[in-house]
Amino acid sequence: MPTLTDEALMDLLAELAPRPHAIDAEFPPARRTAVISEARQRSVGPAAVRFTSRHNANRRLSARRPLAAVAGLGVAAALTTVALLAPSGEGPHPIPAALDQLATTAARTSALPQAGPHGYLYRQERISETTPTSERDYAPRTDVSIVRLWTRGDGDQYRAESAAHFRSAFHFVPHGPADFAAPNRRFLAALPASPRALYVYLRRHVDGGKDRSDAVFNALRDMLLSGVPTPHERAAMIRTLGLLPRVKVKTNAVDPSGRTTVRVDYQTDDATDSLYFDPIDSHLTAEADLWTSHGHRYGTRTVVVRSEVVTRPPTRVINQAQRVG
Numbered sequence: 001m002p003t004l005t006d007e008a009l010m011d012l013l014a015e016l017a018p019r020p021h022a023i024d025a026e027f028p029p030a031r032r033t034a035v036i037s038e039a040r041q042r043s044v045g046p047a048a049v050r051f052t053s054r055h056n057a058n059r060r061l062s063a064r065r066p067l068a069a070v071a072g073l074g075v076a077a078a079l080t081t082v083a084l085l086a087p088s089g090e091g092p093h094p095i096p097a098a099l100d101q102l103a104t105t106a107a108r109t110s111a112l113p114q115a116g117p118h119g120y121l122y123r124q125e126r127i128s129e130t131t132p133t134s135e136r137d138y139a140p141r142t143d144v145s146i147v148r149l150w151t152r153g154d155g156d157q158y159r160a161e162s163a164a165h166f167r168s169a170f171h172f173v174p175h176g177p178a179d180f181a182a183p184n185r186r187f188l189a190a191l192p193a194s195p196r197a198l199y200v201y202l203r204r205h206v207d208g209g210k211d212r213s214d215a216v217f218n219a220l221r222d223m224l225l226s227g228v229p230t231p232h233e234r235a236a237m238i239r240t241l242g243l244l245p246r247v248k249v250k251t252n253a254v255d256p257s258g259r260t261t262v263r264v265d266y267q268t269d270d271a272t273d274s275l276y277f278d279p280i281d282s283h284l285t286a287e288a289d290l291w292t293s294h295g296h297r298y299g300t301r302t303v304v305v306r307s308e309v310v311t312r313p314p315t316r317v318i319n320q321a322q323r324v325g
Contacts, residue, residue: 092199095242098249102262106282107235120150120313121227124306128256130298138294150313155184158313158321171321180206180219183228193232195239210268213244217266221275224284227307234282255286256301
């Protein structure tokens with residue numbers, strides 16, 4: 001990949017930068033996610049940026065992978081099983097049979113626990129991030145963290161993260177309308193119900209990424225990961241994934257925790273973002289965003305460990321959380 005010239009870099013920054021007087025309107029969480037993804041895709045060599053997962057249903061503090069430290073970046077690889085590859089181009093393309101079956105299952109199964117107006121949907125995730133050891137040492141190192149999320153129906157959310165050398169807690173207070181990165185029930189209910197209509201709608205309303213298909217995939221991924229969609233909404237979103245170009249579907253794929261799943265890979269020139277679905281109930285069990293560089297595989301793997309409705313977050317988390325929004 002060629003290095004960007006100073007002139008090209010300034011043009012890129014000018015294209016992606018938001019207007020200062022309307023940062024929230026012009027640069028919402030979904031857009032910030034796409035910009036960081038674009039920057040990573042255009043980065044070269046080890047002196048790029050390391051991103052840590054900001055993996056939750058209400059990404060308001062920063063983009064999905066906030067800037068954390070210096071490390072190398074690159075491209076992804078995957079397992080080997082029978083693949084159904086959609087043709088290249090911008091689509092829509094025929095929905096792979098395995099995804100259509102998964103969507104049918106989704107429509108027939110129960111919804112994830114819903115928090116209601118006062119309770120919170122509690123989700124626990126285990127995140128493993130593999131990055132180069134340092135700017136000059138490309139040997140992979142893996143850091144593991146546990147993220148706990150408490151999300152209320154109106155979008156109010158507490159997030160606590162713990163790892164070997166740090167702990168953090170944030171309280172994300174709803175501000176402004178919901179979006180694709182931080183959906184609520186009202187937002188999702190207003191989306192088109194059919195996959196093709198949803199596909200067209202998303203292409204007209206999302207922005208960022210390497211191209212419009214990237215942006216559509218990011219929106220679908222974030223909505224599915226939020227746990228908010230109803231069974232029929234989840235079915236429509238799964239089928240819409242199948243309309244995208246550069247999608248592979250692998251059955252009998254093993255997720256990062258060892259469970260047998262249906263895996264949906266979205267591939268770009270230098271990365272693969274994978275979503276793992278339980279074939280029994282179609283719920284997401286894990287996600288992986290992987291790339292390779294200097295002969296090593298790097299990336300982030302997220303496993304959903306637990307999901308249930310609770311009355312409120314623990315008092316300790318409430319007292320320690322830094323308010324955002």
